[in-house]
Amino acid sequence: MQLKLKLKYTLFFGLLLSSLLAVAQNDKQAELERQRRALMSQIEELSKLRQSNKKKEINVLSQVEDLASKIKTRENLIRVTNSQANLLTQKINQNINKISELRAELSKLKEDYAAMVQKSYKSKSSQSRIMFLLSSESFLQAYKRVQYMKQYSNYRKKQGDQIKERTTLLQETNTKLIDQKEEKQQLIAQNKREQEKLEDEKKQQDALIATIREKESSYAAQINKKQAEANRIDREIDRLIREAIAASKKESGATTTSETEIKKGAMPTFALTPAAKALANDFASNKGRMDWPVERGRVYKKFGTSKHPTLPNITTYNSGVEIETAPGSVARAAFKGTVQQVQLIRGGGYTILIRHGNYLTVYQNLKNLKVKVNDQVSTKQALGEIAENSFNGKTILKFLVYKDSERLNPEDWIYNM
Structure with a gap:
């Protein structure tokens, strides 16, 4: 038993x-x-x-x-x-x-x-x-x-x-x-x-x-030329952001803050109203869960420094992520905010800066825009059509994320990127 x-x-x-x-x-x-x-x-x-x-x-x-x-x-x-x-x-x-x-x-x-x-x-x-x-x-x-x-x-x-x-x-x-x-x-x-x-x-x-x-030297020269152009566009975007920060300080009356920051060697930061601070907190709390800035696409080039896959002596830097998508696709807002700046940049098409408190998302290489400065935009709202890249003929959106004047890795913010 x-x-x-x-x-x-x-x-x-x-x-x-x-x-x-x-x-x-x-x-x-x-x-x-x-x-x-x-x-x-x-x-x-x-x-x-x-x-x-x-x-x-x-x-x-x-x-x-x-x-x-x-x-x-x-x-x-x-x-x-x-x-x-x-x-x-x-x-x-x-x-x-x-x-x-x-x-x-x-x-x-x-x-x-x-x-x-x-x-x-x-x-x-x-x-x-x-x-x-x-x-x-x-x-x-x-x-x-x-x-x-x-x-x-x-x-x-x-x-x-x-x-x-x-x-x-x-x-x-x-x-x-x-x-x-x-x-x-x-x-x-x-x-x-x-x-x-x-x-x-x-x-x-x-x-x-x-x-x-x-023809390694010829192709290396092409890559270096493209990198130099990307660096020039990055400097232009950085300038636009500094202007936006200066404008926010002027509106708030904090006229001496930027001088103090420069003396201390700190990056310039936005002056925030209570509403802007709440929006910034909302943006930060959605880290890793935000929508893609295109409906369908794939990361063509990642953020940061990388070696070229076939020319190991060549190193390139990308200030954001480049997303390849189908011709005719539109860029869309990754998060709600206000259109801070719209600028036509030589070699980069139209660039749109959307402010989310002291955070910014940047959408580069656009045409046929659907928004203007000071427009309030909602998440996934269409911003404009993505143009063909002048270097390789692909339909590529360059997408950047900033906190004040500091560049961040967009892959940390967008869901499953």
């Missing part, structure tokens, strides 16, 4: 543990599937943009950058798909073990049930049951025997139900195992296709890199 109880408890806790593991693995599998679909969507978007760019005269440097981005995304897709396949392997092995345990349990239940049926058969006649009751030495004993017969009958029914339940669970686990094996084969087949595409893209990249290296 103790052995039976021990076996039941062992099986119960084993099934409970496997159920908890299954829940955790299902959550992980769902997250991996979300990542896989997101990466496939990114690759599809990159393919569309690249197809669109093929119709234009896109220079070799831009082609290499496009391919590098696509290769990196595809490598991530392969990694995530491998993780899914490995997780499925674990689940398959767990279900194989579960099937083995269920079969052993079912076999034991059937043995016990068969023994009970055999025992019941020997004493199944109504005469033997009556004799069993009549042979009681007292009314109390007869009552106990009636209760025993009822319990015996209930226990037999319970065993029959357990056999049905375990049989159903075994069938369901077998079906799940077959589905998991099929899903794993599909993932392996998909990974094989992605590996083939990756190899093809790397060959294309190698051919383009060889072309670049033949």
Whole structure:
């Protein structure tokens, strides 16, 4: 009896543990599937943009950058798909073990049930049951025997139900195992296709890199020229921000603050009204959760200093993030605020500065504007159409974030950028 109880408890806790593991693995599998679909969507978007760019005269440097981005995304897709396949392997092995345990349990239940049926058969006649009751030495004993017969009958029914339940669970686990094996084969087949595409893209990249290296000095000069132009535009934007800060101080009557800041070597800061301070706090509290400044797009160039993917001796700096999107797309406000400045900057199209207390978001390379200075804008409100980049012909929005006169990394502020 103790052995039976021990076996039941062992099986119960084993099934409970496997159920908890299954829940955790299902959550992980769902997250991996979300990542896989997101990466496939990114690759599809990159393919569309690249197809669109093929119709234009896109220079070799831009082609290499496009391919590098696509290769990196595809490598991530392969990694995530491998993780899914490995997780499925674990689940398959767990279900194989579960099937083995269920079969052993079912076999034991059937043995016990068969023994009970055999025992019941020997004493199944109504005469033997009556004799069993009549042979009681007292009314109390007869009552106990009636209760025993009822319990015996209930226990037999319970065993029959357990056999049905375990049989159903075994069938369901077998079906799940077959589905998991099929899903794993599909993932392996998909990974094989992605590996083939990756190899093809790397060959294309190698051919383009060889072309670049033949004229390395010429391409390096192009990159340096582009960086010099970007630096000039950055200085112009910094000037506009300093003017806005000076205007805020003049309005508040804090005419000597900027001189004090200069003496202390501190960055100039906005003078804030209570309403502006509340808006700034609202902006800061939404860090990492703000909407993208375009409806659809991908980060073409990240914030900060980076080495060129094919010319390792070349280092570039980006004051914001450059977002590539489809031709005809519009820039939209990442957060509510007031249009502080609209400026046409040579080489950078129209630039819009939106103020959010002592924070600013900057939208560069626009045309066909939809807002003007002092307009109150809401989150996601259209600001203007994004123009083609003069250097590479792509539709690119440059997006910057400032706190007072300090540049911040936009990727820290926009959700999932």
